[in-house]
Amino acid sequence: MNETGHHVRLTVNGVVREATVPGRRLLSDCLRHDLGLTGTHVGCEHGVCGACTVLLDGEPVRSCLTFAVTVDGHEITTVEGLARDGELSPVQRAFTECHALQCGFCTPGFLCTVTAFLRDNPAPTEEEALKAVAGNLCRCTGYQNILKAVHRAAEIQAEEDR
Amino acid sequence: MTTRLFGEPVRRREDARLITGQGRYLDDLGGGALAAAFVRSPHAHARILDIDVSAALDVEGLVAIYTWEDLPGALAEPLPLLIPHPALTHGRTAYPLAREIVRHVGEPVVMVVARDRYLAEDACALIRVDYEILKPVVGIEEAVRGVHLVHEDVPGNIGAHLVQEVPGPGGLTAREAIDAAPHTLEFRLDVERSACTPLEGKGVYARWDADDGSLRVYSSTQTSTSVRMAIAAKLGLPLPKVEVIAPDVGGGFGVKIVHPWPEEVLVPWAARLLNREVKWTEDRREHFVSSSHERGQVQHVRAGFDDEGRVLGLEVEILHDHGAYTPYGIIVPIITSTQLLGPYKVGAYRVEFSSIYTNTVQVTPYRGAGRPQGVFCMERTMDRIAAHLGRDRTAVRAANFIQPHEFPYDQGMTFQDGRPLIYDSGDYPEALRMLKELIGWDSFPETKARAAAEGRRIGIGVGCYVEGTGVGPYEGGHVQVTSDGRVHVSTGLTSQGQGHETVFAQIAATELGVPIEKVSVVTGDTRRFGYAVGTFASRAAVMSGNAIALACRKVREKALRIAAEALEADPRDLEITDGMVHVAGVPSASIPLATVAVLSNPLRYAFDEEAKRATQFAGPASDDRPPVAEGEEPGLEGRDYYSPVRSTFAAGMHAAIVETDLDTAEIRILRYAVVHDCGKLINPMIVEGQIHGGVAQGVGGALYEKMVYDEHGQLLNASFMDFLMPYATEVPRIETAHLETPSPLNPLGIKGAGEAGVIPVSAVIASAVEDAEGITIARMPVSPSDLHHLRLER
Numbered sequence: 001m002n003e004t005g006h007h008v009r010l011t012v013n014g015v016v017r018e019a020t021v022p023g024r025r026l027l028s029d030c031l032r033h034d035l036g037l038t039g040t041h042v043g044c045e046h047g048v049c050g051a052c053t054v055l056l057d058g059e060p061v062r063s064c065l066t067f068a069v070t071v072d073g074h075e076i077t078t079v080e081g082l083a084r085d086g087e088l089s090p091v092q093r094a095f096t097e098c099h100a101l102q103c104g105f106c107t108p109g110f111l112c113t114v115t116a117f118l119r120d121n122p123a124p125t126e127e128e129a130l131k132a133v134a135g136n137l138c139r140c141t142g143y144q145n146i147l148k149a150v151h152r153a154a155e156i157q158a159e160e161d162r
Numbered sequence: 163m164t165t166r167l168f169g170e171p172v173r174r175r176e177d178a179r180l181i182t183g184q185g186r187y188l189d190d191l192g193g194g195a196l197a198a199a200f201v202r203s204p205h206a207h208a209r210i211l212d213i214d215v216s217a218a219l220d221v222e223g224l225v226a227i228y229t230w231e232d233l234p235g236a237l238a239e240p241l242p243l244l245i246p247h248p249a250l251t252h253g254r255t256a257y258p259l260a261r262e263i264v265r266h267v268g269e270p271v272v273m274v275v276a277r278d279r280y281l282a283e284d285a286c287a288l289i290r291v292d293y294e295i296l297k298p299v300v301g302i303e304e305a306v307r308g309v310h311l312v313h314e315d316v317p318g319n320i321g322a323h324l325v326q327e328v329p330g331p332g333g334l335t336a337r338e339a340i341d342a343a344p345h346t347l348e349f350r351l352d353v354e355r356s357a358c359t360p361l362e363g364k365g366v367y368a369r370w371d372a373d374d375g376s377l378r379v380y381s382s383t384q385t386s387t388s389v390r391m392a393i394a395a396k397l398g399l400p401l402p403k404v405e406v407i408a409p410d411v412g413g414g415f416g417v418k419i420v421h422p423w424p425e426e427v428l429v430p431w432a433a434r435l436l437n438r439e440v441k442w443t444e445d446r447r448e449h450f451v452s453s454s455h456e457r458g459q460v461q462h463v464r465a466g467f468d469d470e471g472r473v474l475g476l477e478v479e480i481l482h483d484h485g486a487y488t489p490y491g492i493i494v495p496i497i498t499s500t501q502l503l504g505p506y507k508v509g510a511y512r513v514e515f516s517s518i519y520t521n522t523v524q525v526t527p528y529r530g531a532g533r534p535q536g537v538f539c540m541e542r543t544m545d546r547i548a549a550h551l552g553r554d555r556t557a558v559r560a561a562n563f564i565q566p567h568e569f570p571y572d573q574g575m576t577f578q579d580g581r582p583l584i585y586d587s588g589d590y591p592e593a594l595r596m597l598k599e600l601i602g603w604d605s606f607p608e609t610k611a612r613a614a615a616e617g618r619r620i621g622i623g624v625g626c627y628v629e630g631t632g633v634g635p636y637e638g639g640h641v642q643v644t645s646d647g648r649v650h651v652s653t654g655l656t657s658q659g660q661g662h663e664t665v666f667a668q669i670a671a672t673e674l675g676v677p678i679e680k681v682s683v684v685t686g687d688t689r690r691f692g693y694a695v696g697t698f699a700s701r702a703a704v705m706s707g708n709a710i711a712l713a714c715r716k717v718r719e720k721a722l723r724i725a726a727e728a729l730e731a732d733p734r735d736l737e738i739t740d741g742m743v744h745v746a747g748v749p750s751a752s753i754p755l756a757t758v759a760v761l762s763n764p765l766r767y768a769f770d771e772e773a774k775r776a777t778q779f780a781g782p783a784s785d786d787r788p789p790v791a792e793g794e795e796p797g798l799e800g801r802d803y804y805s806p807v808r809s810t811f812a813a814g815m816h817a818a819i820v821e822t823d824l825d826t827a828e829i830r831i832l833r834y835a836v837v838h839d840c841g842k843l844i845n846p847m848i849v850e851g852q853i854h855g856g857v858a859q860g861v862g863g864a865l866y867e868k869m870v871y872d873e874h875g876q877l878l879n880a881s882f883m884d885f886l887m888p889y890a891t892e893v894p895r896i897e898t899a900h901l902e903t904p905s906p907l908n909p910l911g912i913k914g915a916g917e918a919g920v921i922p923v924s925a926v927i928a929s930a931v932e933d934a935e936g937i938t939i940a941r942m943p944v945s946p947s948d949l950h951h952l953r954l955e956r
Contacts, residue, residue: 003222024280033278038190039183041412043361044446048882051361079183088181096177099847102855103659104180105187105361105412134891137882139361139413140659142854142919143890 008072013081021068028052030068039079039108050136053109054078060116079108091115094153102140109136114150123154167668167678171847174664185410188365188382195439196225198429199282201272201289203264206298206521206875218288223277230259236396245491249324252316253488258424265486266522268451270424275432298521298875302460302481305518312519322492322517328574330510339475339510343466347546352941353535355458355869358528362412363444366425368433376403379430382411384419385696386686387654392422393430408686414658416527417454419698420490450880455869456528458483459535471547471558473508480515485524492517494532496578502536503573504628505590506562521875530920537627541925555624563590579633581808587903588813593837596899601817601835621934624817625922630809631914632704638693639710641717642799645772647741647756649681653706654694656686661848666710673714675738700914708804708908716800721758728753759798764789810905812840812913816922820930827949831894839901841913849915850898856919858893864927865943
């Protein structure tokens with residue numbers, strides 16, 4: 001039994017990366033094991049927990065429900081790509097300021113989700129912020145500080161845009 | 163000058179790596195390692211007749227296949243029973259790979275090692291195991307009937323039976339006290355199964371160094387020191403040749419304190435045998451069916467009380483489902499039976515439990531560890547007494563409280579650590595007063611009436627608990643100041659998100675008078691600290707926090723002694739501020755701690771400018787004294803241990819207001835209030851975070867989470883799709899207030915905080931739903947469907 005390798009070429013965090021992967025290789029595994037970007041985590045492998053969320057052409061997707069070969073030629077942003085020039089993004093800063101993480105395992109998924117959300121909705125209401133993070137599981141924080149961080153990130157972003 | 167960091171909401175030092183994707187969790191390590199995967203039993207109870215691996219042999223990238231018959235020596239024996247107890251007369255543990263019989267769905271039968279996980283799973287799928295299916299035992303009632311047995315040699319499926327009895331005034335037994343009481347009540351309670359389900363499952367990665375004959379193992383564990391000893395024992399390796407490291411761990415909540423898991427001995431064994439790096443990363447389904455569960459109990463309660471609601475006698479009989487094996491002994495039902503008493507004085511108490519085998523996943527501590535069940539029992543009892551007497555629920559509780567002047571208070575029982583159940587300190591009336599104010603207890607009837615006028619149904623509930631925290635036997639700390647002025651702190655216990663790198667650094671910085679930026683903390687790495695117990699039972703801050711403080715005090719004393727000599731001052735006149743040792747009130751007479759570290763270690767060789775100052779020819783040492791004085795050691799470092807006589811007892815009280823939907827029977831938590839007392843707070847931000855997370859897990863247990871087994875022992879909801887953990891939409895905003903009654907038992911005056919949040923939540927929500935609906939709630943969780951049926955039965 002031999003698997004056929006497929007050549008994929010992705011732009012990950014602004015850098016062109018190439019790999020040869022079997023057709024069944026999940027994007028999450030490709031990022032983690034083929035490209036060595038282990039910041040993206042896998043919590044359930046069936047798209048429920050959201051820990052593996054990355055941005056595909058800017059939109060959040062579950063990388064554990066995506067085959068690497070299907071995103072050939074696309075742009076991916078992972079948690080490793082959120083900071084710019086060594087400076088933490090507003091969402092990253094807000095998460096640490098608000099103590100929005102404990103074990104940190106689910107955090108990359110939240111960070112990617114919230115980054116995309118605030119880009120599209122820079123001044124969310126309580127309800128909108130709640131909805132935005134309601135697809136990600138966290139077993140440590142009870143979410144209260146995560147919600148606080150969403151609003152704080154919006155604030156930081158607004159301050160920076162001013 | 164030096165900021166006092168103890169007690170401040172210092173931001174976490176862990177975060178920088180975790181928010182940038184630079185954390186190192188188990189599966190982030192060992193990029194080139196071989197992958198292990200397991201064939202697990204699809205049956206709850208069966209005899210293995212034959213294992214045929216032939217079809218798997220053609221799988222490309224296959225490296226090895228192992229069954230029980232391949233295991234040598236101690237590895238072929240059952241896994242250890244970690245906490246023996248005289249009452250556990252029929253303790254049983256599993257083999258690392260099943261030998262002849264499987265006793266729950268998910269039990270590992272065959273181990274496969276291949277080039278990657280995909281290929282290892284391909285091979286697993288091609289291995290044929292023939293089973294003779296045996297009758298499964300599922301459910302507590304079915305198990306106690308004892309018609310079918312989980313273990314042939316355990317009659318009645320009863321692993322342990324324990325009675326604890328505390329006589330009342332005048333030596334009355336609980337039964338006598340109840341029979342003589344003006345009022346009595348008798349009822350049954352049911353608590354469902356749940357599980358820790360950390361977002362990161364378990365995982366093990368092993369590297370064998372054949373040249374050195376040594377093994378390095380990374381495990382997603384709550385106890386690296388104990389895993390190390392277990393591996394050395396199982397593989398027959400000298401202890402110094404084994405090192406175990408807990409890297410970043412993606413949550414634990416109890417399940418990762420159990421050790422060694424089969425994979426924790428099998429993966430290192432295979433790595434050594436194959437002389438290749440091997441890694442196993444648990445997937446989510448594996449975690450559901452092969453890690454631990456908790457909570458499941460049936461309780462029969464009899465209470466006798468007076469007109470004020472004071473409990474004169476209490477009898478509780480607990481049937482505790484411990485699943486197929488008992489690797490962690492009977493800690494959970496022991497904690498239920500002892501912590502059931504909460505903040506109350508009960509006249510006479512008798513508690514009896516039977517710990518029972520079923521063909522399901524084993525039961526070991528999950529955050530709260532038996533307390534949620536005990537508190538559910540006691541708090542349901544308090545509410546029923548109040549209802550029976552027509553009294554306010556908080557008044558009945560207050561009538562039973564241990565009073566502030568009664569500490570230390572001896573409950574007359576033996577706690578889970580084998581020590582007397584003596585509460586160290588607390589102020590329960592004040593906590594209740596604060597809670598009532600926070601939630602607006604006294605004005606709730608008006609709120610409820612207003613809601614009713616709008617056609618809405620709301621209710622308020624309350625729950626109190628006492629939590630034994632910081633159990634022994636000990637933890638240690640090592641603190642070293644190096645000649646660059648940096649402070650290196652290590653402790654053996656592990657971290658799974660509690661922020662230990664931050665709080666232990668706060669303690670060290672405060673004790674030593676150095677900026678926190680100079681302090682680094684390492685936990686759970688046996689290369690740095692070999693003696694430890696582990697992180698569980700809300701013990702890390704109490705145990706390692708105090709050990710590190712004591713180690714720092716040793717270092718400080720030595721630093722002052724050396725500095726005094728250099729400054730020609732009396733050590734009693736010296737202070738350390740911002741990393742400088744100076745004469746109090748004379749900042750100019752000072753010497754940096756870094757230089758003290760240099761002076762503490764007389765050198766022969768000058769490898770840099772700092773070292774040059776410590777060489778034999780540089781110092782003022784006198785000719786008639788050895789360079790290292792008698793009783794001294796070179797280096798500015800200290801090691802100390804903290805070993806308490808008994809546990810500290812934290813406490814808390816929660817209240818909730820819920821709304822129940824008249825049509826859909828959905829339960830929504832409108833408000834949730836917490837008053838929490840864990841003694842002195844090291845970092846209030848982190849303590850609050852722990853409470854939030856605990857309450858969220860409690861909400862899961864109260865309203866959503868259960869393990870649904872069918873009669874065949876199949877776990878029907880073994881996925882995050884079907885096992886309903888709360889999302890952000892299910893967890894209310896939590897309002898917190900802190901009360902600080904310091905513990906007199908330890909130097910820092912602290913108590914544990916890790917589990918607190920989860921403990922009373924089921925009791926609180928039951929209380930509130932009952933108040934809203936006027937329906938007796940006797941089981942948790944309560945789903946909309948459950949509530950709908952309860953309404954129909956009314």
